[in-house]
Amino acid sequence: MSALLQLEDLSVHFPKKRGLFSKSHEVLRAVDGVSLEIQRGEILGLVGESGCGKTTLTRAIMQLQPITAGRIQLEGRDLSHLTATELRLARLNFQMVFQDPYASLNPRLTIFSALAESITARTGPLEYEDIKQRVAALMERVGLSPSAALKYPHEFSGGQRQRIAIARALGPEPRLLLADEPVSALDVSIQSQIINLLLQLRCDLSLTMLFISHDLGVVRFIADRVAVMQNGKIVETGHTENVMDAPQHEYTRALLAAAPGLRRTASL
Amino acid sequence: MTTAAATASGEIQGRSLWQDAWARLRRNRLAVVCIFVLGFVILFCTVGSLLCNWSPHVTNLDLKAKPPGYEETLDRETWLRHKYDDLAPEEEQRFAQALKAGEGPENVTLRHWLGTDTLGRDLLARTMQGGRVSLMVAGIATAVALLIGVTYGAVAGYLGGRTDDKMMRFVEILRALPFLIFVILLTTMFGTRLWLIYLSIGAIEWLTMARIVRTQVLGLARQEFVEAARSLGLPTSRIIFRHIIPNVLGPVIVYATLTVPAVMLLEAGLSFLGLGVQPPQSSWGTLISEGADQMETYPWLLAGPAALFSITLFCLNFAGDGLRDAMDVKTAKD
Numbered sequence: 001m002s003a004l005l006q007l008e009d010l011s012v013h014f015p016k017k018r019g020l021f022s023k024s025h026e027v028l029r030a031v032d033g034v035s036l037e038i039q040r041g042e043i044l045g046l047v048g049e050s051g052c053g054k055t056t057l058t059r060a061i062m063q064l065q066p067i068t069a070g071r072i073q074l075e076g077r078d079l080s081h082l083t084a085t086e087l088r089l090a091r092l093n094f095q096m097v098f099q100d101p102y103a104s105l106n107p108r109l110t111i112f113s114a115l116a117e118s119i120t121a122r123t124g125p126l127e128y129e130d131i132k133q134r135v136a137a138l139m140e141r142v143g144l145s146p147s148a149a150l151k152y153p154h155e156f157s158g159g160q161r162q163r164i165a166i167a168r169a170l171g172p173e174p175r176l177l178l179a180d181e182p183v184s185a186l187d188v189s190i191q192s193q194i195i196n197l198l199l200q201l202r203c204d205l206s207l208t209m210l211f212i213s214h215d216l217g218v219v220r221f222i223a224d225r226v227a228v229m230q231n232g233k234i235v236e237t238g239h240t241e242n243v244m245d246a247p248q249h250e251y252t253r254a255l256l257a258a259a260p261g262l263r264r265t266a267s268l
Numbered sequence: 269m270t271t272a273a274a275t276a277s278g279e280i281q282g283r284s285l286w287q288d289a290w291a292r293l294r295r296n297r298l299a300v301v302c303i304f305v306l307g308f309v310i311l312f313c314t315v316g317s318l319l320c321n322w323s324p325h326v327t328n329l330d331l332k333a334k335p336p337g338y339e340e341t342l343d344r345e346t347w348l349r350h351k352y353d354d355l356a357p358e359e360e361q362r363f364a365q366a367l368k369a370g371e372g373p374e375n376v377t378l379r380h381w382l383g384t385d386t387l388g389r390d391l392l393a394r395t396m397q398g399g400r401v402s403l404m405v406a407g408i409a410t411a412v413a414l415l416i417g418v419t420y421g422a423v424a425g426y427l428g429g430r431t432d433d434k435m436m437r438f439v440e441i442l443r444a445l446p447f448l449i450f451v452i453l454l455t456t457m458f459g460t461r462l463w464l465i466y467l468s469i470g471a472i473e474w475l476t477m478a479r480i481v482r483t484q485v486l487g488l489a490r491q492e493f494v495e496a497a498r499s500l501g502l503p504t505s506r507i508i509f510r511h512i513i514p515n516v517l518g519p520v521i522v523y524a525t526l527t528v529p530a531v532m533l534l535e536a537g538l539s540f541l542g543l544g545v546q547p548p549q550s551s552w553g554t555l556i557s558e559g560a561d562q563m564e565t566y567p568w569l570l571a572g573p574a575a576l577f578s579i580t581l582f583c584l585n586f587a588g589d590g591l592r593d594a595m596d597v598k599t600a601k602d
Contacts, residue, residue, distance in 0.1 A: 062499050088501040096499050104492035108514040117510075121500040165496075172500065
């Protein structure tokens with residue numbers, strides 16, 4: 001396997017605000033020298049407590065957050081060396097599924113408009129009939145009835161909205177899906193449906209995934225490899241079973257000990 | 269593809285947020301009544317003045333300041349004078365032709381429902397004509413304020429950082445300019461023109477609109493759906509116009525309905541000071557100011573225009589309140 005995405009020494013720092021006049025030179029190291037590889041076709045789980053920099057890391061990969069230092073390489077090409085147009089196309093290879101399906105869909109756009117927008121982001125303007133077919137295909141892929149395409153987001157439940165959000169992320173045919181706690185805002189019964197959908201999509205579309213969660217049970221179930229993050233640094237990486245069953249770093253051990261009922265779900 | 273066909277025919281129609289808002293608005297009786305009254309006032313000032321036999325401009329110094337309900341008997345020439353009242357040459361020609369052709373009734377007695385003013389002009393006709401000017405100033409100035417304010421505020425709020433800082437400092441500088449001096453300066457440079465009133469009032473009102481929109485957008489720009497749009501690589505202009513502005517329209521519409529009365533008051537104030545609409549044109553502002561001068565001797569000069577003006581402002585405020593409640597998605601959360 002070869003690496004689809006490579007992070008080298010990636011850092012994102014935020015200036016700490018002090019007073020109105022005194023400029024502070026202290027920085028918050030949200031992401032501090034992270035090096036990570038995601039192989040083609042694998043699901044990498046990223047775990048860590050709240051505020052450890054998981055979300056900042058994904059936003060940096062998505063180019064939503066300027067990086068302070070380091071490199072992001074897509075198939076060996078450094079993203080910072082690309083021209084604006086190349087970068088626009090390159091970043092369509094990453095799409096993101098957000099945590100809160102109630103905030104991640106524009107309440108004023110019908111599902112059809114939202115999906116059409118994401119499809120044409122890569123293809124450019126298309127014939128109306130063509131768009132209609134593609135939208136219907138996308139909705140079926142995530143298990144929604146295409147007849148609901150003209151509804152607005154507020155008419156759907158949380159689980160259905162997350163399916164829509166996943167469909168939108170699939171619109172530009174990405175190769176890497178960044179899922180930032182995609183199930184933590186959902187009911188437990190819905191969680192497994194979404195997880196299974198993601199696994200299904202990985203098979204069908206040979207997607208690569210970065211799956212972020214603080215729920216170790218979910219990560220154990222879905223991820224091939226796990227990276228553990230603490231205070232902006234990756235403290236441990238390895239195959240899911242190895243990390244979960246024989247944690248090397250004491251922070252990983254603490255995380256595992258704190259997870260309720262994990263020993264029981266270990267038999268999943 | 270059958271599924272696509274189902275999508276196209278839209279078998280399962282969704283209820284848009286606008287339909288929801290409309291349903292909520294309908295439940296607010298007061299707001300609905302106010303909107304209907306507003307519509308009636310607009311009709312009254314436009315269609316009403318077409319139906320009115322009196323001209324707002326024709327003077328008759330024998331009938332100075334007659335009380336409401338005063339009857340005047342018109343001969344044919346005067347009747348035609350009222351019909352073809354405009355000072356434009358072609359109206360003058362049409363008046364001459366009609367006079368020659370023997371058009372119109374010989375002698376007719378008509379009532380001045382609101383009385384006449386100090387130059388013997390019919391007050392009802394003048395109130396309608398003044399209402400047209402006032403409503404037009406309100407409408408155009410508010411539209412200008414909306415257009416500039418929303419775009420400016422959305423751009424500042426979305427881009428944030430230094431751009432936002434600079435754009436908002438500029439707004440504050442403009443706000444610090446004294447409005448009256450600004451208007452007096454404009455009128456001395458260009459003379460008193462109606463479009464100057466539109467311009468100067470619009471130029472003031474968009475500042476507040478921009479600040480309101482910017483504040484709203486600051487919160488929105490961090491929302492996940494905006495980040496999703498950014499990760500699709502959409503151009504900034506598209507994100508602003510498709511994802512940001514539609515989501516601030518609720519507060520914007522509400523503020524716009526509150527801007528209309530503010531604009532009308534400003535116009536009234538300007539006209540009161542003689543900086544606004546010039547005679548023989550009237551507006552509610554000039555009518556009220558004339559009426560206020562003669563309040564003790566001829567109270568009806570004030571009564572008609574002031575009553576209409578107050579009703580309009582009252583209705584606009586309540587309609588605005590109703591719209592705000594209807595647009596608020598939080599009150600709609602089942």
